[in-house]
Amino acid sequence: MINTYNESNLHATLKKIYALESNGRMEVQLDDTPWICDILDEDGNAIEIQTSNLSALTEKVQYILETGRKVKIVHPVAESKWIELYGRDGSLIYKKKSPKKATIFDSLRGMTQICPLFLHKNCTLEVLYCQITEMRRQTENPAQTQNLARRHLKNWLPLGKRLEKITKKEIYSKKDDWSKLIPETLRKNEDGSFPFFRKVDFEREIKKTWGSKNARWSGLLIWILVKMEILEITETKGRSKIYELKVES
Missing domain, CATH: 3.40.1350 (Trna Endonuclease; Chain: A, domain 1)
Structure with a gap:
């Protein structure tokens, strides 16, 4: 072959x-x-x-x-x-x-x-x-x-x-599949709205959900999800970026 x-x-x-x-x-x-x-x-x-x-x-x-x-x-x-x-x-x-x-x-x-x-x-x-x-x-x-x-x-x-x-x-195969890598606490609030979070929040919730070993990849996962237009940067405060699950229009 x-x-x-x-x-x-x-x-x-x-x-x-x-x-x-x-x-x-x-x-x-x-x-x-x-x-x-x-x-x-x-x-x-x-x-x-x-x-x-x-x-x-x-x-x-x-x-x-x-x-x-x-x-x-x-x-x-x-x-x-x-x-x-x-x-x-x-x-x-x-x-x-x-x-x-x-x-x-x-x-x-x-x-x-x-x-x-x-x-x-x-x-x-x-x-x-x-x-x-x-x-x-x-x-x-x-x-x-x-x-x-x-x-x-x-x-x-x-x-x-x-x-x-x-x-x-x-x-x-679709955005919903990839969104499941985001901890549930950061996907939706109790009232149905989308929470805002920083990288440090994301890392903390990844650690709770997927363990400390996987939490070290938190920054890279955020970068990939932004590139895939699943997350979006809504605000920048100093050196910190604020993220949110992107809502499809």
Whole structure:
């Protein structure tokens, strides 16, 4: 197949699942472009599996939408993760549970460019909460990854991720879906009016609703929701901005 030489086990597994579900064809060249679509379903619409930076799909998704096709972006996040470390001879050294639990908040940094496209009438983001196993190969000396992403070298290299189970699915296709990331206390007052709030209020309510780990992404979530025209800045007081849920006219 085209373009599968650098494909992870997780990506390949999800691609097969969605191709079967949609009766689609895998690895299809998009018209006369250099882009390869993960799946074209039986109606000619696109399904893209993106395991990391969602903004890497921006130009491709923009093109797909301009052709009139629908596009579904499938994005797995590791709700729970096991780590398997293998020796250089291929033997399993250990398997252990990672304490890290990812949510959609951990993916926000990769959405900054593509986020306005998520509200296009033909675009859907499907977030899959998964149990995965991350496989690693031990190295003799501290090593850099192929994409030079490591700030600190480690004594192992990644071998890929394996899907164990899909536990939950969240669909984001309209403003109401994204608005649910805003704590309920900041979406509407008891009298039905919309509350005004500052970043510090938003962070406090995110911490109460989604936990302190996700609260660190509060500022970025506000920035994205403003860019998507879900929140609006109603006033600026000194260094503080006042926000409100944007009312559709």
